[in-house]
Amino acid sequence: MNTFQLADHPHQRLNILTGEWVLVSPHRTKRPWQGKVEQVNNQLLPHYDASCYLCPGNPRMGGDLNPDYKDPFAFTNDFGALMADTPAGQDIEDELLHARAVKGICRVICFSPRHDLTLPLLPQEAIGKVIDLWQEEYRRISADSSIKYIQIFENKGEIMGCSNPHPHCQIWAASDVPAELIKETTRQQAYYAANGKSLLQSYIALEQERQERIVCENEHFIAVVPYWATWPFETMIISKRHVTNILAFNEAEKNALADILKRLTTKYDNLFETSFPYSAGMHQAPVNDGEHPEWHWHMHFYPPLLRSASVKKFMVGYELLASPQRDITPEWAAAKLQSLPEVHYAAHLV
Amino acid sequence: MNTFQLADHPHQRLNILTGEWVLVSPHRTKRPWQGKVEQVNNQLLPHYDASCYLCPGNPRMGGDLNPDYKDPFAFTNDFGALMADTPAGQDIEDELLHARAVKGICRVICFSPRHDLTLPLLPQEAIGKVIDLWQEEYRRISADSSIKYIQIFENKGEIMGCSNPHPHCQIWAASDVPAELIKETTRQQAYYAANGKSLLQSYIALEQERQERIVCENEHFIAVVPYWATWPFETMIISKRHVTNILAFNEAEKNALADILKRLTTKYDNLFETSFPYSAGMHQAPVNDGEHPEWHWHMHFYPPLLRSASVKKFMVGYELLASPQRDITPEWAAAKLQSLPEVHYAAHLV
Ligand SMILES: O=P(O)(O)O[C@H]1O[C@H](CO)[C@@H](O)[C@H](O)[C@H]1O
Ligand SMILES: O=P(O)(O)O[C@H]1O[C@H](CO)[C@@H](O)[C@H](O)[C@H]1O
Numbered sequence: 001m002n003t004f005q006l007a008d009h010p011h012q013r014l015n016i017l018t019g020e021w022v023l024v025s026p027h028r029t030k031r032p033w034q035g036k037v038e039q040v041n042n043q044l045l046p047h048y049d050a051s052c053y054l055c056p057g058n059p060r061m062g063g064d065l066n067p068d069y070k071d072p073f074a075f076t077n078d079f080g081a082l083m084a085d086t087p088a089g090q091d092i093e094d095e096l097l098h099a100r101a102v103k104g105i106c107r108v109i110c111f112s113p114r115h116d117l118t119l120p121l122l123p124q125e126a127i128g129k130v131i132d133l134w135q136e137e138y139r140r141i142s143a144d145s146s147i148k149y150i151q152i153f154e155n156k157g158e159i160m161g162c163s164n165p166h167p168h169c170q171i172w173a174a175s176d177v178p179a180e181l182i183k184e185t186t187r188q189q190a191y192y193a194a195n196g197k198s199l200l201q202s203y204i205a206l207e208q209e210r211q212e213r214i215v216c217e218n219e220h221f222i223a224v225v226p227y228w229a230t231w232p233f234e235t236m237i238i239s240k241r242h243v244t245n246i247l248a249f250n251e252a253e254k255n256a257l258a259d260i261l262k263r264l265t266t267k268y269d270n271l272f273e274t275s276f277p278y279s280a281g282m283h284q285a286p287v288n289d290g291e292h293p294e295w296h297w298h299m300h301f302y303p304p305l306l307r308s309a310s311v312k313k314f315m316v317g318y319e320l321l322a323s324p325q326r327d328i329t330p331e332w333a334a335a336k337l338q339s340l341p342e343v344h345y346a347a348h349l350v
Numbered sequence: 351m352n353t354f355q356l357a358d359h360p361h362q363r364l365n366i367l368t369g370e371w372v373l374v375s376p377h378r379t380k381r382p383w384q385g386k387v388e389q390v391n392n393q394l395l396p397h398y399d400a401s402c403y404l405c406p407g408n409p410r411m412g413g414d415l416n417p418d419y420k421d422p423f424a425f426t427n428d429f430g431a432l433m434a435d436t437p438a439g440q441d442i443e444d445e446l447l448h449a450r451a452v453k454g455i456c457r458v459i460c461f462s463p464r465h466d467l468t469l470p471l472l473p474q475e476a477i478g479k480v481i482d483l484w485q486e487e488y489r490r491i492s493a494d495s496s497i498k499y500i501q502i503f504e505n506k507g508e509i510m511g512c513s514n515p516h517p518h519c520q521i522w523a524a525s526d527v528p529a530e531l532i533k534e535t536t537r538q539q540a541y542y543a544a545n546g547k548s549l550l551q552s553y554i555a556l557e558q559e560r561q562e563r564i565v566c567e568n569e570h571f572i573a574v575v576p577y578w579a580t581w582p583f584e585t586m587i588i589s590k591r592h593v594t595n596i597l598a599f600n601e602a603e604k605n606a607l608a609d610i611l612k613r614l615t616t617k618y619d620n621l622f623e624t625s626f627p628y629s630a631g632m633h634q635a636p637v638n639d640g641e642h643p644e645w646h647w648h649m650h651f652y653p654p655l656l657r658s659a660s661v662k663k664f665m666v667g668y669e670l671l672a673s674p675q676r677d678i679t680p681e682w683a684a685a686k687l688q689s690l691p692e693v694h695y696a697a698h699l700v
Pocket of ligand 1: 035313314315316317318319325505510511512513
């Protein structure tokens, strides 16, 4: 008898962090692909590139010279989407045309002076220094009481709109809490009010019990393909301790975060033996916005590749107009990632 | 004195259809672009392609032969994301792992037997036949009481995940109302309850009064860059009469819809003198779901190109994790599109 199976039949799953549903179509993996094939550049990069505006000592796009930095290095984006000196704006409060001024700051953080060392290729200790700098930036930016949210994120790879391969991330901090964070706050608040503990605390416990979607873990963090994953190999890193933001992490937790970041991104690169593109970023509590005991720190990885290094998932027509959609199941993706080695396929080349 | 200006300073605008905000950074248009440059293929296509699985008489991916069709032609997708025979599913109602079975149908509609004629290159009369078929499909699909929403959409261009250049659109109809439609229903319901008329009726009136964001219009439809547009050259076609779905359009309205579709997509192609990629689709009331007097038929166009035929806007890190973001203002994009000719740059070549 043909009975309904999550692994075989179309279904929807609820994203418990946003309240939105994703359409899962596992049977569609049989579809032949005749569409766009991305160019893949697997060439090794040099340690230093004289034309790179992020390498030590080189001029930036705005004209300033980078110092001869040795450790992770942060500076204010020369063409930031947000500006600290936006003049105070008259809000336009019309019911149909509604706008308001936004202040903010955009920072860029180079992970390392080396032009060629992405997170999986950096020694764990060097990733630890990046985490130290994230904390330092977060502390400094949140001291400005006009800032309400600090988004730390990385676009990796040309197909994720990254315009410079020198390993770096960005911080965009704004005077308003952005849309995605409003959704996650609302859902976490409701759960916390009803259950007296964090939504992700309960979720981690369930994933540990089921053992179906865990990619890797250590003493302080767990990496899972969430039940409601949208991107083919989407993952989340969640802290085992319920903390609201990155400042709460102690030395042991920072080491563990560096460890899991290295292991997860190594598995990603090993999946298709390519420098795996993604957008990744931390979600944490709004700042200067009262208490947020419901908030539980986590980090999302949204990688676009689906079938190979050159065939990605397109989030287009149906996804933009109606609902996100995926083909392979989260359980399949998790088993695949879990099975991959934690030694980088190109480790011996750098 | 430096006073706040929508045209110069970072601000947020509210999408009145979804309740979400978009970040607008007009000053950022000065940013130099060093990132990904798409390959542009401006070669003319043949009238018929023997290897195309959508051309008349050719075998499809699933093996069936296409008839020798002369008018727009519809068939059920051989690899649809939704299936009519999904076995009835046990809903998984756990608070943290929540899934439900979905039934549905995926259809493909070839606009014309000609492999090379996209909407702007089709005669208006031929577009009229596509609209007739949309009505016919909509009527037939909605007769199945298990269907709750019918999404008609087109992915155009390789960079929008379209795997075959033969001009076609798709219909995905599902047994659940998808996420985007739930948002638009909620917002339109609230406005209708408070004002006794449709949200978009009031919005059109305001745009006609302001004359700042109208791209083109005719007796029955208006095309605007919405105040809250996210994609650089995003537009909406809105029916001047408040109707809830496509079945309500009479002959005069169908002719007018064909006219505005041809004019808008011609302007799009003329913008960068390329076959302009986009995802486009109609939004209309859910079906088999009671009365929806609040719903006002409209069509969204989400085109990715930003600076040229080869440089697109990336919706990546900040956009996925926090909030959509744009650089050029909607008013600038509307003035640009409005100024473009309505004769296709390549009309003499087909
Ligand atoms: O059905 P198609 O055209 O092959 O597929 C295309 O459109 C779908 C609906 O937007 C997307 O889910 C796919 O990622 C895209 O490649
Ligand atoms: O600031 P970058 O890296 O030049 O820009 C990149 O990331 C931004 C934030 O996600 C996006 O808005 C841009 O479209 C993308 O190209």
